[in-house]
């Protein structure tokens with residue numbers, strides 16, 4: 004339905020449309036901020052907000068207290084403790100054209116009654132999520148997401164794992180209290196690696212680096228955040244106990260001296276010409292940065308001027324974000340190929356006539372799944388409109404209907420895996436039996452595509468971590484027929500002579516490789532379980548299962564029973580922390596296949612799988628949920644956590660009704676408050692140590 008032009012709108016139409024827009028924007032806010040899984044592009048979202056603002060501009064009396072234009076972000080999630088920002092975290096207004104940049108500069112000069120050219124900083128607008136990190140006497144005490152701008156989520160434990168962020172400020176001259184603000188993000192490289200690893204583990208993959216950053220930071224378990232490639236750039240500050248700079252430029256240099264990365268592309272420019280120039284340069288730099296940016300932020304350099312300019316409701320007068328337009332291009336879809344992932348998921352990939360989108364040549368685009376192909380009705384031979392969403396992943400937005408060649412047939416999703424075995428493709432169902440969008444090859448280890456991907460996962464760093472057996476060697480040995488299943492890796496020493504005979508392997512590298520393999524015969528139970536590459540059984544789940552079963556024998560016995568749907572065994576697995584129907588289904592499905600069972604048996608025969616320490620059930624803290632907050636002085640957080648878990652306690656990152664004990668060190672903040680409100684037992688570190696017996 005075409006949109007009514009705002010000039011021609013009646014008041015009734017405006018009321019209806021504002022209501023519709025408010026609902027729609029609230030829905031997308033939720034998807035974006037809480038579920039880290041947006042449905043529409045930023046450009047489309049901006050368009051909704053813009054239309055809302057334009058209607059309100061024409062009918063100011065229709066603006067409601069809860070209008071989307073008065074809101075920054077969305078409500079926080081309940082999973083994290085609330086943190087009130089010392090100074091609100093606001094948002095920037097957007098400029099979409101040179102004219103709007105001129106208008107911004109003119110407004111600044113008008114407000115300050117200036118004739119001379121104004122100095123600005125021009126900084127990349129990093130596409131991640133903003134975060135405020137509070138330092139007291141140079142020590143990191145708390146970190147929070149933006150949340151609704153006033154109150155954010157306590158992500159201290161997670162932020163403390165980010166290498167770019169100093170636990171203690173370097174240098175000198177920092178105010179006693181300072182909230183350093185900046186962007187948590189994930190680089191392109193980190194994003195691709197994370198998605199590849201998640202794909203391989205049968206876990207959720209992210210649509211773009213920003214969602215990946217948000218999803219990775221907002222983890223209940225900081226160990227998961229720690230394992231994610233999170234990065235940080237500082238660019239602003241909130242509450243400060245004393246001023247520390249006279250200009251934004253000087254402030255950036257100070258932040259750098261205190262140990263924060265700042266964007267090297269930031270510049271100081273003069274006047275509107277300087278703003279234009281900075282934007283052009285950033286457009287050229289953008290594809291080479293290695294991380295996503297969605298525009299350039301202009302800020303009045305002098306902080307006394309910033310102070311005078313102040314804010315209009317939710318955005319500063321002293322700054323604006325010059326956004327890049329969405330990067331789109333048209334090209335021809337030449338073919339649709341099917342890729343098979345390690346878990347057998349079939350992903351259709353569009354092969355395109357190469358086209359440049361925003362400085363990068365694009366030849367492929369994912370079509371996600373059969374439903375997406377049907378939704379787009381995309382056919383081989385079609386001209387398609389391509390967009391680089393976020394920045395990295397090219398997406399097909401639409402088909403240009405007028406340019407469809409005659410006779411182009413609707414795409415039929417294959418019923419057989421493209422592998423030589425031609426195994427039948429099944430539509431994946433959830434644990435409750437509902438259809439999902441995923442089609443899967445049912446061959447698992449028998450499917451050659453999956454086999455190689457399984458092996459790759461098996462030797463990967465977080466699984467068996469076999470030194471010297473990288474992707475290249477694995478493919479080569481697989482092609483020679485030496486490695487067909489995981490157990491074959493441990494029989495590779497039988498091929499020593501052949502290995503030496505191939506000109507590519509020098510004596511020392513063969514020796515190192517075989518030693519690397521030998522070193523992994525004794526293997527921790529959780530790595531063994533994770534290495535099997537069963538869908539939904541990622542690293543964390545593997546650790547839980549290893550602790551739950553204790554030994555490989557107990558694990559295998561239980562798995563056989565789960566596969567046979569033995570109610571007691573299923574219940575035992577179900578009772579383990581964070582294990583639900585999806586894991587049970589996946590484990591049962593995997594072990595019900597004879598070839599998988601035989602593969603595991605063969606592998607186990609080659610190894611000495613070490614017992615996992617079972618969590619104790621006979622200690623004072625067994626089964627209790629414990630939260631550590633503030634600075635611990637006699638042990639590190641990791642030590643404290645490991646000790647508590649060894650004693651059978653569950654360690655959580657946030658205080659809730661389910662918390663039994665809060666151990667609070669100096670500097671403990673909102674968690675302590677929440678604990679008091681909920682009447683949760685609070686212990687000092689010494690009391691805790693006394694309780695658990697040293």
Ligand code: IVH
Nearest residue numbers: 093094095126127128129132133238239300
């Ligand atoms: S300064 C009053 N500088 O853009 C807000 N923000 O819409 C001051 N962002 O929430 C923010 N790069 O998440 C600033 N160099 C930069 C930025 C930047 C990215 C994000 C940030 C902020 C949003 C504003």
